[in-house]
Amino acid sequence: MRLDKLLNTDDFRKAAKRKLPAPMFHYLDGGADDEWTLADNTDAFTRYPLLPEYLKDLSVVDTTTRLLGAELKAPLILSPTGMNRLFHHEREPAVARAAARHGLMYSLSTLGTTSMEDVAAASGGPKMFQIYIHKDRGLTMEFVARAKAAGYDALCLTVDMVAGGNRERDLRTGFLMPPKLTLSSLSSFITHPGWTFNLLRNSDFRLANVAHRQDALASGAMGVISYVNSQFDHSVTWDDAAKVIEAWGGPFAIKGILSPADAVRARDVGASAVMISNHGGRQLDGAAAPIDCVAPMRDAVGADMELIVDGGVRRGNHVVKALALGANAVSFGRPYLYALAAAGEAGVDRMLGLMVDEIRRSLALSGCATVAAAGRHLLAPERPAVYQK
Secondary structure, three states, rough: OOOOOOOHHHHHHHHHHOOHHHHHHHHOOOOOOOOOHHHHHHHHHHHHHHHHOOOOOOOOOOOEEEEEEEEEEOOOOEEOOOOHHHHHOHHHHHHHHHHHHOEEEEEOOOOOOOOOHHEEEEEEEEEEEEEEEEEEHHHHHHHHHHHHHHOOOOOEEEEOOOOOOHHHHHHOOOOOOOOOOOOOHHHHOOOOHHHHHHHHOOOOOOOOOOOOOHHHHOOOEEEEEEEEHEEEEOOOOOHHHHHHHHHOOOOOEEEEEEHHHHHHHHHOOOEEEEEOOOOHHHHOOOOOOHHHHHHHHHHOOOOEEEEEEEOOOOHHHHHHHHHOOOEEEEEHHHHHHHHHHHHHHHHHHHHHHHHHHHHHHHHHHHOOOOOHOOOOOHHHOOOOOOOOO
């Protein structure tokens, strides 16, 4: 499929499925248990029909916004996603460079396959580094110091990995990190020669930010959940979050919160933002969709805390709905990973361009000349029966 024929996230998903061996595609595409939450994250946006307003001056539509201390050209962040080497040999720097060209914030995961220093060198755009708290607590403070030295704009702590989710697709496909040829995956590797050739040509698969302290993969391949359970500290509390926030001293997001009460706690320990997230439906199946949590969370924390909807975002009108409910921005992961898998940096560049255009168009069609103009007045007061699940 030609790149210029890919018009939306679903097109990029189909292209990624054709490019990736089954274990890699289903690791990217799948969720936990019955994948109800995975589907509902996107379906939930249909519960909020828009009421556009017309006869306004929309000759110029300004999508710029300020978020996490950075000026962005659209209210969109690229979520932290681990192990981008699984999907394309150009890895995380390809995504960071594309994000910078579009003036968007790129988030690098602790579990990235490129070091935070190399990503910073590859891209001069706004960047956030995401951390988990490992059992090696010294590693956490090392991350803080390294992120400061590398010039990251913000830090993000993910809190919803207290145990690994039950990702049954990975169990069925035998997904391991680093990728390993097995009898069950042999045919899929053979039928995707482009990806397999690039793996053989560049087989370096290290979790670049942690391998010098916790090279758990040195002893052999393992499943993601085994890694989570062996390396992450599951005793983390709000006091631990407060210590990291104090050490960082700058814009700080806590990712993985759904409840208004937890958002208030995040505000009270000094976080400047909450990324409203259920980990893309990969952790607790049955968890609330992030878009459903925006309005009650905004009411609980007030106007000053930044709220970012992370989960299910696939269209520009989803962004407008999130803004109307009280969010400052949205973030997404799977869409840009589908694009990376489909066509590397060029794919990500095209997908981000399409998404920014959709945001601008959706704002205009809603009657909004700026991001700040999108408010609750744009939402229907009652949800029509057709939108009920």
